[in-house]
Structures are given as C-alpha cells and as structure tokens.
Amino acid sequence: MKPHFIIPSQGHISLNEYRQVKGNSLKLARTINPKEIIAELKASGLRGRGGAGFPTGVKWETLYVDKSEQKYVVVNAAEGEPGTFKDRFILRKNPYALIEGALIAAHVLNTTEIYIAIKNSFNQERVRLEDALREFKEQNELQNELQGELQDIHIHIVAGPEDYLFGEEKALLNVIEGIGPLPREAHYPPYEIGLFATPNSRNPALVSNVETYARVPDIILKGAESFRTLGTVETPGAIICTLFGDIKRPGVYEIQPGLTIRELIDLYGLGPKEFNVKAILTGVSNRVLTSLNLDTKIGFSSLAEVGGGLGSAGFMIYDESRSIPRLTQVIAKFLYRESCNQCTACKTGLGIASSALDNLLANNTDKLLIEKIILGVKSAPQSNRCFLPVQGSILIPSLINSFKEEFSKTFQNEILQSEYELLPRMIDFIEDENKFILKQAEFKNEPTIEDWKTSERIIS
Numbered sequence: 001m002k003p004h005f006i007i008p009s010q011g012h013i014s015l016n017e018y019r020q021v022k023g024n025s026l027k028l029a030r031t032i033n034p035k036e037i038i039a040e041l042k043a044s045g046l047r048g049r050g051g052a053g054f055p056t057g058v059k060w061e062t063l064y065v066d067k068s069e070q071k072y073v074v075v076n077a078a079e080g081e082p083g084t085f086k087d088r089f090i091l092r093k094n095p096y097a098l099i100e101g102a103l104i105a106a107h108v109l110n111t112t113e114i115y116i117a118i119k120n121s122f123n124q125e126r127v128r129l130e131d132a133l134r135e136f137k138e139q140n141e142l143q144n145e146l147q148g149e150l151q152d153i154h155i156h157i158v159a160g161p162e163d164y165l166f167g168e169e170k171a172l173l174n175v176i177e178g179i180g181p182l183p184r185e186a187h188y189p190p191y192e193i194g195l196f197a198t199p200n201s202r203n204p205a206l207v208s209n210v211e212t213y214a215r216v217p218d219i220i221l222k223g224a225e226s227f228r229t230l231g232t233v234e235t236p237g238a239i240i241c242t243l244f245g246d247i248k249r250p251g252v253y254e255i256q257p258g259l260t261i262r263e264l265i266d267l268y269g270l271g272p273k274e275f276n277v278k279a280i281l282t283g284v285s286n287r288v289l290t291s292l293n294l295d296t297k298i299g300f301s302s303l304a305e306v307g308g309g310l311g312s313a314g315f316m317i318y319d320e321s322r323s324i325p326r327l328t329q330v331i332a333k334f335l336y337r338e339s340c341n342q343c344t345a346c347k348t349g350l351g352i353a354s355s356a357l358d359n360l361l362a363n364n365t366d367k368l369l370i371e372k373i374i375l376g377v378k379s380a381p382q383s384n385r386c387f388l389p390v391q392g393s394i395l396i397p398s399l400i401n402s403f404k405e406e407f408s409k410t411f412q413n414e415i416l417q418s419e420y421e422l423l424p425r426m427i428d429f430i431e432d433e434n435k436f437i438l439k440q441a442e443f444k445n446e447p448t449i450e451d452w453k454t455s456e457r458i459i460s
C-alpha cells in the first residue's frame with residue numbers, strides 16, 4: 001500500500017494488524033508537544049475533507065490557543081451528501097486511523113472528551129467502530145497522561161437522524177445535545193460555542209470530518225514532507241472519491257489529487273457507460289461541471305478555478321441520456337425539503353424555485369418560470385444560519401445557464417427519470433460487485449421531533 005493511503009484492499013482486520021502495517025502513531029504523538037503536532041499539520045497542507053477544504057492545522061491551532069478549560073473533539077460521521085460514501089467506507093475498512101486521529105486531537109487539545117456523531121442507520125459502521133474502540137481499550141490506549149495525571153478518555157458515539165442537515169457542523173452539535181439537526185446561528189461556530197456551553201463556559205469544539213482525522217496518524221509518523229510528495233501543492237496527500245453514475249464501474253477510490261476528472265472516469269470508472277459525459281456534479285454545493293471541464297485536475301483550488309469545487313469528493317456523472325431540467329428539479333426539491341425553516345427566506349426561496357421547476361416539468365410554457373426559479377434560489381440565502389441555501393443559489397443557476405437549450409424546450413410527454421437515481425443517497429456499497437444500493441424512497445417530508453431522537457453509547 002502506498003504511504004499515506006488509508007484504505008487497504010482487504011480492510012484492516014484488527015488493531016494489531018493495522019499497527020503492523022502502519023506503526024504506532026498514537027504512541028509517538030503522545031510524546032510530542034502539541035505545538036509541534038500543529039506545526040507538522042500546517043506544514044503538511046492537509047485540508048478538511050468534509051467539503052470546504054479548510055486547512056486542518058489552522059483549525060487545530062485556533063482550538064489549541066483558546067484558553068477555555070473544557071474543549072471537545074467531535075468527529076463528523078453523519079455523511080449525507082448525495083453521491084458520497086467515502087466516510088462509511090473508511091469506517092468499514094479502517095476505523096483505526098479515524099480513532100487514532102481523534103485521540104491525537106484529544107492529546108493536542110488536552111481533553112478527555114471525544115464525540116463521534118453518526119447516523120443511526122449506519123449499522124455496519126457503528127458495530128465496526130464499537131469493536132475497534134474495544135480493541136483500543138483492551139490495549140489501554142483510551143488513557144492518556146494529561147497535566148501529569150493518567151486519565152480515561154471518554155469516547156461517546158451519538159447515533160442521530162437521517163436529515164441532510166445533521167452533517168452541518170452547528171446542527172451536528174445540536175444533535176449531540178439532543179436538540180435535533182437545527183443549525184445554530186451563523187455567528188456561533190463550533191470553535192466559539194462548542195458542546196454543552198453555559199454562560200461561563202464556551203466549551204469550544206473541534207469538528208472535523210472522518211477522513212480528515214484519518215489522515216492525521218500517517219502525517220505524524222511519516223512527516224509533512226512525505227505527505228506533500230503526494231497530490232498537488234494546493235491539495236497534498238491522498239483523497240477518497242466516490243464515483244457514481246453513467247460509468248462502467250462505480251465505486252469508492254483512494255486517489256492522488258492532480259488526476260483529471262477524465263482520468264478518474266476512465267482509469268477507475270472504466271469509462272462512460274454508453275453515451276458521452278454531459279455533466280458532472282460534486283455533491284450539491286458547487287456549480288455543475290460539463291464535458292468542457294473533463295481535463296480539470298481534481299483538487300480544491302483547481303476545481304474552484306473553473307468555477308466548481310471538490311466538496312466531499314463525490315463525483316456524480318451524467319451522460320447525454322439524462323435530462324438536466326429533471327435533475328435540477330430533483331436538486332431543488334431535495335434542498336427545499338431538507339431546509340429546516342429556521343430562516344424564512346431559505347424555505348420560501350427554495351420552495352418558490354422547487355414549485356416553479358415542478359410547473360416547468362409539467363409542461364407549463366410560462367416564459368417567466370425560469371426567472372422565478374433563479375429569483376427563488378438567489379433570494380434564499382438571507383440571514384441564513386447555514387450554507388444550504390447558498391448551495392442552491394450556486395448550483396441551480398449554473399445548471400440553467402450551462403444547459404440553456406434544454407431549458408428552452410417544452411416538456412411534453414417527458415419521461416421523468418427517478419429522483420433517487422439522479423441524486424443518489426447511498427445506503428450500502430457491495431464492493432465485490434461495484435454496486436451502490438440507493439435509498440429508493442421519495443425525499444422525506446418534513447421531519448418530526450420523533451425522527452430526531454438520538455441514542456448514545458460511551459466507550460472509555
């Protein structure tokens with residue numbers, strides 16, 4: 001296995017076997033001054049794998065220099081971005097790297113409290129995680145010397161709801177607190193107000209994605225310079241991509257940034273299925289990419305330079321047989337339904353866009369419908385607590401503008417392709433068959449408080 005790659009083909013079968021292959025990063029990290037760990041992370045150029053690509057070392061430093069007595073390490077394992085399965089894949093194949101990364105973060109932040117927030121429905125991953133944690137406990141690794149005293153590290157696994165917003169970091173903290181997947185106000189980021197805060201204690205939290213933590217152990221063991229020999233200057237290291245859609249071999253692939261989208265499709269996906277590629281979505285946060293962007297390199301900045309983004313590296317490939325107006329309708333419906341309605345403009349604007357798209361696809365020839373869609377999504381982000389409506393305001397106009405001709409036709413006798421295939425929410429991956437199992441239900445109706453019930457397990 002290449003250095004810094006974290007997904008072995010067979011998956012790590014035990015903590016001992018993982019250590020034999022990788023070495024003991026946790027033991028080493030616990031002998032290193034936190035400042036040096038942060039310096040190494042900053043030098044490595046590691047960027048968060050949860051979507052925004054924020055520099056990880058800078059995030060850890062912000063929490064480290066905070067003078068608060070109580071801090072928390074929080075793992076975002078709520079993976080809900082359409083077309084993404086990489087965090088669940090890591091949890092299945094190598095939960096050890098994630099746990100080590102989170103324990104190293106706890107050492108740096110001088111805390112005993114780690115929360116792993118995961119969807120209740122991720123049964124296989126939860127069992128794998130709990131088994132792996134038991135192995136760490138058996139090896140006495142859930143103890144660390146903090147302030148000259150040997151202390152137990154408490155790892156809490158919180159199983160939460162299906163909502164897309166569960167993965168939004170401020171909503172994630174509210175789920176852990178039992179409030180539900182409702183993003184807090186925009187000016188309360190987790191590094192300001194963390195978990196179980198009181199007027200006298202802000203309790204800041206380091207919230208990061210599963211893959212981000214899982215990249216840390218190898219950086220500590222092998223060094224920042226070694227990490228930078230992989231990938232590109234702006235996106236160093238390796239990255240895990242989910243590849244889905246009109247290609248011959250869908251799957252989850254660990255690659256080096258710098259590969260082009262065309263290479264990803266041809267080398268890993270074994271090429272387009274039947275027709276030429278027409279559109280590529282990287283989740284639902286970024287502008288659509290077209291066949292003109294196929295030779296763009298995979299990386300945070302390289303994709304941003306062509307107006308797109310890497311997101312959480314889920315690549316959904318659409319060929320010429322797909323209807324872009326139908327895809328746009330499905331995306332608008334998804335964002336509208338998932339909006340939590342705490343900020344009025346978000347729900348209203350996305351609702352206007354979604355129903356205008358329904359009208360358009362019902363063969364309504366009203367010339368103003370396209371304007372209505374754009375106006376709806378553009379007006380959605382106002383005093384927004386989270387990024388969800390911004391996503392719609394970027395992606396939906398980009399689909400309309402990039403595929404103007406398709407939107408200018410009439411939609412008589414249109415056969416509507418199923419929403420679950422167009423915007424996949426994956427519930428399982430059968431690796432031997434390179435097959436994703438998709439959630440086939442319609443996008444859910446408004447959630448009820450009953451849906452938001454959480455359960456917690458503590459392993460310490």
Ligand SMILES: Cc1cc2nc3c(=O)[nH]c(=O)nc-3n(C[C@H](O)[C@H](O)[C@H](O)COP(=O)(O)O)c2cc1C
Pocket residue numbers: 047048049050051052053054059076077078079080081164165166167168169170207208209210212213386387388
């Ligand atoms: C609507 C929405 C959903 C999100 N879902 C996820 C998710 O499922 N997993 C994730 O890691 N980040 C998700 N994010 C991003 C998180 O808010 C946050 O940026 C991320 O966990 C930070 O981790 P990183 O620094 O490791 O990238 C989502 C953001 C938004 C706005």
Ligand code: SF4
Pocket residue numbers: 165182183338339340341342343344346347384385386387388389
């Ligand atoms: S911006 Fe939208 S999704 Fe985000 S908190 Fe407000 S209403 Fe909810």
